[in-house]
Amino acid sequence: MVNSRIIKQRESLPIFHFRQEIIDAIKNENLLVIIGETGSGKTTQIPQYILESFEDCRLIGVTQPRRIAAITVANRVSEEHGTRLGSEVGYCIRFDDCTSAKTRLKYMTDGVLLREATLDPKLEHYDVIIIDEAHERTLETDVLFGLLKETHRLRPELKILVMSATLNVEKFSDFFNECPIFSIPGRTYEVAINHHRDAKIISLKSTYVQRAVDTTLYIHTHEPPGDILVFLTGQNEIEKSCRDLDNQARELNYRRDVQYYDEVRNLIVFPIYASLETMEQKAIFEDPPEGTRKVVFATNIAQTSVTIPGIKYVIDSGYVKQKSYDPSTGMDALLVVPISQAAATQRAGRAGRTAPGKAFRLYSRESFEQLEVDTVPEIQRSSLLGTVLSLKKMGIRDILHFEFIDPPDPMLVKNALKQLFLLEAIDEQGMLTPLGDEMCIFPLNPFLSRVLIASARQFGCSREVSTIVAMLSVEEIFITPRDEERLFEADERRKVFYHSSGDYMTLLQVFEGYRDSGYDRDWCRDRYLNHRALSMAKNVRDQLRELMERHGVSIISCRQKDNQDGDHRKKRSKQTYYETKKYDFTKILEAFSTSYFIHLAKRHPHRSVFYHYASANIHTSEMIDSNSSLLALHISPLSALHPENKIVKVDSLDWVIYHSILYTSKALMKVVSKVKLEWIEEKLKLFKKLETVDLGVDDNKKDKQEKEVDDESVDSIGKESNYIDEEEMKRKKLEAIEAARQRALNRRSLNPDN
DNA sequence: GAGCACTGC
Numbered sequence: 001m002v003n004s005r006i007i008k009q010r011e012s013l014p015i016f017h018f019r020q021e022i023i024d025a026i027k028n029e030n031l032l033v034i035i036g037e038t039g040s041g042k043t044t045q046i047p048q049y050i051l052e053s054f055e056d057c058r059l060i061g062v063t064q065p066r067r068i069a070a071i072t073v074a075n076r077v078s079e080e081h082g083t084r085l086g087s088e089v090g091y092c093i094r095f096d097d098c099t100s101a102k103t104r105l106k107y108m109t110d111g112v113l114l115r116e117a118t119l120d121p122k123l124e125h126y127d128v129i130i131i132d133e134a135h136e137r138t139l140e141t142d143v144l145f146g147l148l149k150e151t152h153r154l155r156p157e158l159k160i161l162v163m164s165a166t167l168n169v170e171k172f173s174d175f176f177n178e179c180p181i182f183s184i185p186g187r188t189y190e191v192a193i194n195h196h197r198d199a200k201i202i203s204l205k206s207t208y209v210q211r212a213v214d215t216t217l218y219i220h221t222h223e224p225p226g227d228i229l230v231f232l233t234g235q236n237e238i239e240k241s242c243r244d245l246d247n248q249a250r251e252l253n254y255r256r257d258v259q260y261y262d263e264v265r266n267l268i269v270f271p272i273y274a275s276l277e278t279m280e281q282k283a284i285f286e287d288p289p290e291g292t293r294k295v296v297f298a299t300n301i302a303q304t305s306v307t308i309p310g311i312k313y314v315i316d317s318g319y320v321k322q323k324s325y326d327p328s329t330g331m332d333a334l335l336v337v338p339i340s341q342a343a344a345t346q347r348a349g350r351a352g353r354t355a356p357g358k359a360f361r362l363y364s365r366e367s368f369e370q371l372e373v374d375t376v377p378e379i380q381r382s383s384l385l386g387t388v389l390s391l392k393k394m395g396i397r398d399i400l401h402f403e404f405i406d407p408p409d410p411m412l413v414k415n416a417l418k419q420l421f422l423l424e425a426i427d428e429q430g431m432l433t434p435l436g437d438e439m440c441i442f443p444l445n446p447f448l449s450r451v452l453i454a455s456a457r458q459f460g461c462s463r464e465v466s467t468i469v470a471m472l473s474v475e476e477i478f479i480t481p482r483d484e485e486r487l488f489e490a491d492e493r494r495k496v497f498y499h500s501s502g503d504y505m506t507l508l509q510v511f512e513g514y515r516d517s518g519y520d521r522d523w524c525r526d527r528y529l530n531h532r533a534l535s536m537a538k539n540v541r542d543q544l545r546e547l548m549e550r551h552g553v554s555i556i557s558c559r560q561k562d563n564q565d566g567d568h569r570k571k572r573s574k575q576t577y578y579e580t581k582k583y584d585f586t587k588i589l590e591a592f593s594t595s596y597f598i599h600l601a602k603r604h605p606h607r608s609v610f611y612h613y614a615s616a617n618i619h620t621s622e623m624i625d626s627n628s629s630l631l632a633l634h635i636s637p638l639s640a641l642h643p644e645n646k647i648v649k650v651d652s653l654d655w656v657i658y659h660s661i662l663y664t665s666k667a668l669m670k671v672v673s674k675v676k677l678e679w680i681e682e683k684l685k686l687f688k689k690l691e692t693v694d695l696g697v698d699d700n701k702k703d704k705q706e707k708e709v710d711d712e713s714v715d716s717i718g719k720e721s722n723y724i725d726e727e728e729m730k731r732k733k734l735e736a737i738e739a740a741r742q743r744a745l746n747r748r749s750l751n752p753d754n
Numbered sequence: 755g756a757g758c759a760c761t762g763c
Contacts, residue, residue, distance in 0.1 A: 233759070378761090
């Protein structure tokens with residue numbers, strides 16, 4: 001039963017005063033936007049108001065961008081509602097469906113709802129859909145917006161609520177037929193913003209780390225007690241800042257240097273970023289000891305995902321490390337770029353959660369005003385491969401004209417269609433093929449779905465491939481420590497797992513070692529393996545195998561009948577963990593080649609760099625096809641095939657396939673394997689075919705013209721040798737990335753979407 | 755040869 005304490009608490013929330021108005025608004029409107037700042041209680045209360053006053057409402061779905069939020073909110077609400085979690089109020093995230101036939105209020109991640117929509121585009125089970133945290137503009141949220149607008153046409157009685165924290169929500173209202181906006185006051189404190197007097201943000205790029213440390217020290221010596229949160233961009237600079245600040249703070253003479261020395265006599269410094277091994281440690285989330293000031297150097301993780309209590313001062317570098325996909329090269333670039341005004345406001349807000357605070361921006365007010373108003377939404381800087389496949393599965397034919405709230409560059413859509421054609425998921429007219437339909441079974445990147453199906457149907461190795469595919473679906477497996485001694489040790493320990501064919505097999509060997517250890521955390525720690533990632537991989541593998549069984553995708557092993565099964569461990573060399581003739585690993589690599597022929601690369605004749613090999617000139621062994629084929633690709637230092645790891649001779653590397661490329665200061669191929677060209681030659685014909693099909697998009701003509709221009713310009717530079725000077729390419733690449741970014745930004749500012 | 759922001763099915 002609900003006790004009076006809970007009732008009191010609920011009634012003390014600012015939102016309670018608007019209860020009846022909110023209920024009336026929802027009664028009257030089927031499309032509604034609700035603004036409510038953090039702490040208003042909108043996420044927990046509004047769904048309950050609906051539950052309490054709409055008795056014939058069957059099911060309310062509330063989406064969250066993050067799993068942890070879905071769980072904690074559902075917990076809280078089921079308690080307030082006086083029912084057991086999973087009965088009337090539940091949650092659903094990947095690997096954990098905590099709902100039942102009784103459930104009327106379901107918190108879930110936006111990814112779960114999107115996946116449900118591929119099975120049931122009209123979302124018939126729901127009477128109310130609430131998209132929460134809409135301002136975060138995740139890829140999934142944006143796709144749901146487009147779908148829900150269509151659903152509203154088909155099922156106008158479905159109630160659709162969009163909840164957001166920012167004030168710039170006219171856009172949401174405009175998109176949903178200019179629906180009403182309901183605003184709820186928040187419960188945050190005043191944050192005084194201090195801009196740097198004159199520092200231009202652009203000139204800050206090389207100095208913000210040093211300035212951030214200096215500013216932290218300034219606050220420590222001149223401002224009253226209160227913890228400090230510093231926004232930087234990545235692991236390296238965060239670790240460096242922690243060291244620098246620690247050293248400088250040690251030099252302080254508190255009585256002489258520190259203005260509030262009666263209350264501030266010490267400093268404690270923490271790093272926080274997602275890949276931090278010790279993130280679960282509590283100290284960072286606890287109040288520091290009496291007289292000690294806590295400083296946290298953080299990535300963007302502290303902007304939305306993680307809340308550190310007690311922060312009174314925020315220092316904002318003005319920069320963020322952001323991923324963006326370039327369809328012309330198929331590469332993800334991970335670059336440090338200035339943040340948006342919206343992000344700066346959000347960062348500052350972190351100082352006012354529990355009391356009034358102060359924000360120090362390392363850039364001037366003028367610079368702030370020149371920042372983009374909003375962050376470019378994820379959908380405009382991601383590969384749309386999986387999204388386009390899902391939309392096709394839902395029966396949406398014309399994806400180029402799908403109603404996105406902020407449409408992605410048509411290049412992104414066309415690029416996805418081309419890749420889906422190469423994967424044989426769509427046909428020449430852009431229609432979903434039976435294979436494409438089957439690929440939608442798996443919650444995987446379409447490249448990997450295709451490989452998994454091929455491994456079952458053609459190559460008889462789906463047991464092993466399901467493991468490798470799971471390993472490829474999780475975060476980085478290998479831990480790289482910061483201090484040199486441990487770094488060396490980690491490098492050594494990793495070598496045990498390396499397989500001479502490359503990293504797909506290496507990943508299999510890592511997982512098997514993990515399995516044989518009994519999924520042991522200490523086993524991982526001793527080998528510098530990320531236990532969190534490996535246990536996630538186990539979950540994914542189990543889920544994939546369940547889906548395979550359910551959908552008649554057979555699970556077959558390519559393990560060879562080895563006579564003395566127990567013996568292979570004795571026979572293993574010092575260098576490798578398992579490498580024996582245990583598996584017919586060429587089958588596995590052939591299976592991967594069914595997708596990754598698209599990522600075929602050839603080595604430079606004399607060096608250990610590679611070039612993407614486009615099919616058009618495969619028979620002339622010319623490297624020139626388009627810009628993308630000329631960028632020098634480097635093997636990741638973590639790869640078994642990296643020359644320094646001495647698993648293979650560089651000369652023996654000829655053709656490789658890579659799983660992905662990340663561009664930071666240069667293009668790095670991650671997860672690389674040796675292949676034989678004969679496995680792939682047949683598939684390369686698809687590239688030729690690609691030039692003659694329109695995939696349901698009738699403007700291939702224009703594309704071809706653009707392509708010819710590219711060819712010419714490249715050809716004139718590269719006549720001498722088939723290779724372009726690497727520095728030159730690097731510069732061109734950076735220009736291209738910057739130009740693409742500018743295009744994305746311009747499109748947004750020219751097109752405010754009225 | 756020296757790396758990788760953050761999520762999610």
